[in-house]
Amino acid sequence: MPTRRTTFRLYPTNSQEQKLRFCRAMHKELYNWALSNRKTQYQKFGNKVDYYQQQGSLPAFKEVWTEYKLLNAGSLQATLKRVDFAYQRFFQGLGKYPRFKSIRHYSGWTYPDGRQCFKLHTTSVNGYLELGDLGIQVQMRGKARVWGRPTTCTIVYRNNKWYASITVDVPSIERELGIGAIGIDIGCNAALAITDGETHQLIKAPKFLRKAETRIKHASKSKRRKRAPNRKSKTKASRRWKKAASRVSKIIAQVANQRQNWVHQVAVEITRSNSLVATEKLEVKNMTRKAKKGKRRRQKAGLNKSILDVGFGMLKSAIKYKVEEGDGQFIEVPTKKVKPSQTCPKCGHQHPKTLDERIHQCSECGYQQNRDIASAEVCLYWVKGTLPGLGTNLVGADGSSSTSSPKGRKSCGGMKQLAQKKRQKSQPAVGDAETPTSA
Numbered sequence: 029m030p031t032r033r034t035t036f037r038l039y040p041t042n043s044q045e046q047k048l049r050f051c052r053a054m055h056k057e058l059y060n061w062a063l064s065n066r067k068t069q070y071q072k073f074g075n076k077v078d079y080y081q082q083q084g085s086l087p088a089f090k091e092v093w094t095e096y097k098l099l100n101a102g103s104l105q106a107t108l109k110r111v112d113f114a115y116q117r118f119f120q121g122l123g124k125y126p127r128f129k130s131i132r133h134y135s136g137w138t139y140p141d142g143r144q145c146f147k148l149h150t151t152s153v154n155g156y157l158e159l160g161d162l163g164i165q166v167q168m169r170g171k172a173r174v175w176g177r178p179t180t181c182t183i184v185y186r187n188n189k190w191y192a193s194i195t196v197d198v199p200s201i202e203r204e205l206g207i208g209a210i211g212i213d214i215g216c217n218a219a220l221a222i223t224d225g226e227t228h229q230l231i232k233a234p235k236f237l238r239k240a241e242t243r244i245k246h247a248s249k250s251k252r253r254k255r256a257p258n259r260k261s262k263t264k265a266s267r268r269w270k271k272a273a274s275r276v277s278k279i280i281a282q283v284a285n286q287r288q289n290w291v292h293q294v295a296v297e298i299t300r301s302n303s304l305v306a307t308e309k310l311e312v313k314n315m316t317r318k319a320k321k322g323k324r325r326r327q328k329a330g331l332n333k334s335i336l337d338v339g340f341g342m343l344k345s346a347i348k349y350k351v352e353e354g355d356g357q358f359i360e361v362p363t364k365k366v367k368p369s370q371t372c373p374k375c376g377h378q379h380p381k382t383l384d385e386r387i388h389q390c391s392e393c394g395y396q397q398n399r400d401i402a403s404a405e406v407c408l409y410w411v412k413g414t415l416p417g418l419g420t421n422l423v424g425a426d427g428s429s430s431t432s433s434p435k436g437r438k439s440c441g442g443m444k445q446l447a448q449k450k451r452q453k454s455q456p457a458v459g460d461a462e463t464p465t466s467a
Contacts, residue, residue: 029197031179036170038157038183038190045190047162052185054099055107055137060128061089062111079112100161102145106138135184142178148194151175157192166190174198187277205354206301211408213368213400214307214343216334217386220294221400224302225408228401231294236286237337240279247276287339295346303356305347306411308363308403312341361407366415373397373405376417 040048062082069075083105090096096104114126139145139159147158150168152175158165176198184191213221219233254269265273298305316335319328348358361368370378372390379391381399388395388402397405409415 029176029199030201031195031197032172032174032176032201033193033195034152034170034172034175035184036155036157036168036192036194038192039167039169040164040190044162044164044166047164048166048183048185048190051099051162052134052136052183053131054095055103056129056131056134058096058104058107059111059134062108063114063126063128066111066115079108082108082111098161100139100145102140103137103161106140110138135186137183139181139183142180146178146181148178148181157181166192168192172196174201187281188274201353203299203350203354205299205303205351205356208302209304209408209412210298210302210306211404211406211411212298212305212307212347213403213407214310214338214340215400216331216338218400219338220343221398221404222298223401223404223408225405228398228404230398230400233334233338234286234290235334235337236283236290237333240283243279244276247272247279251276287337288342291339291342291346294343295350298347299350299354299356303351303354304411305351305356305358306407307344307347307358307360308366308368308407309360310340310344310363315340359411361410366406366410368403368406368410369399371406371415373402373409373415376415 065082066077069077086101086104086108111126114123117123118125142148146160149156149158149165152172154169154171156165157168174196176196178194178196180195182193184193208224210222210224215221216233218230220229220231222229222231251269251272254272255263255266256269257263257265312335316332318332319325351358367378370380372379372388372393372395374395375390375393377390377392381388386399388397388399390396395402406415
């Protein structure tokens with residue numbers, strides 16, 4: 029059963045907002061306590077504390093800190109699971125060592141069970157959110173494209189606004205796709221170069237961040253002139269600093285919303301006419317790494333900003349899941365093998381190019397084309413099996429071949445997996461291991 033996430037805007041009253049702020053602060057303190065407990069036990073006693081041990085200590089913790097008896101037990105367990113996620117990411121090399129959170133950097137908390145922790149009074153359009161542990165019913169506004177059984181709810185406080193991020197299990201998702209097949213190249217100058225082999229289209233990058241840079245710089249300069257908070261000297265932020273910080277956050281959030289809206293509009297236009305999409309496999313994390321010392325760091329920083337401004341990963345993931353909802357195929361061409369930007373789509377000859385060469389000019393067959401269009405043609409022809417010299421993988425390809433998990437990485441599990449594991453531990457073993465089996 030597929031799962032989809034929908035975000036609703038919450039409109040609490042003054043008394044309701046006080047309770048939400050209280051709950052957020054309590055979960056922040058619990059997060060810091062769990063982090064401190066793990067850190068202290070390992071550094072002083074050499075003990076490794078896991079999620080199950082901290083979850084088992086919750087009843088005793090509530091006897092000391094009686095305020096936590098008012099909060100939902102499932103939400104407290106989900107906060108402890110956040111600490112476990114942070115440590116798992118650190119051990120897998122995906123993140124830094126977990127740090128203590130201030131209230132400014134702790135966004136919210138999660139209710140992991142939709143049948144016991146919270147109730148939704150809505151039919152996918154607007155409605156009310158009922159939180160039993162706080163005893164409030166908050167008005168919310170928003171619209172979900174698909175709706176089903178609510179499973180989790182995360183309360184988020186961002187940019188002085190409250191949101192409810194809700195996941196739902198939907199019975200089925202149907203999306204109408206076209207019958208076309210296209211190749212796509214994602215870039216910085218032209219965000220998308222699209223071709224079906226005969227017609228070509230270039231979609232310019234909107235550059236929302238670049239256009240808003242002047243406003244962000246002015247707002248940030250005004251913020252730096254105000255009294256900022258300082259933990260070491262125990263200095264509190266001034267009211268003017270808070271207002272200036274809010275203005276900076278508002279501009280950045282507006283840029284993010286514009287980019288997300290544009291990405292979904294482009295993805296919908298592509299999937300309306302096509303059921304087969306081919307593009308090159310991009311490692312965005314590696315592409316946006318900082319330059320090494322003495323390696324033109326300023327130019328690389330500008331390139332990284334342009335890549336992130338377009339949103340390579342957002343574009344690819346949005347197109348992919350929309351194609352898969354309509355039972356289409358989204359195939360990523362292996363970049364190291366095919367080298368779309370270096371390969372001629374007509375003869376298959378490979379010729380290295382620098383980034384400033386924007387026109388593909390083949391020295392073997394004389395084919396001339398825009399570099400991004402030629403790269404999109406290579407992706408399409410490789411999938412169809414008409415690319416000279418390199419063959420195809422379409423016959424053995426599947427729609428999810430592009431999302432294989434990296435080697436060595438293990439999932440740290442969610443609340444459902446933890447519950448299943450606990451049930452397995454509590455169930456007695458079937459049979460006797462020492463009893464010989466009959467022949």
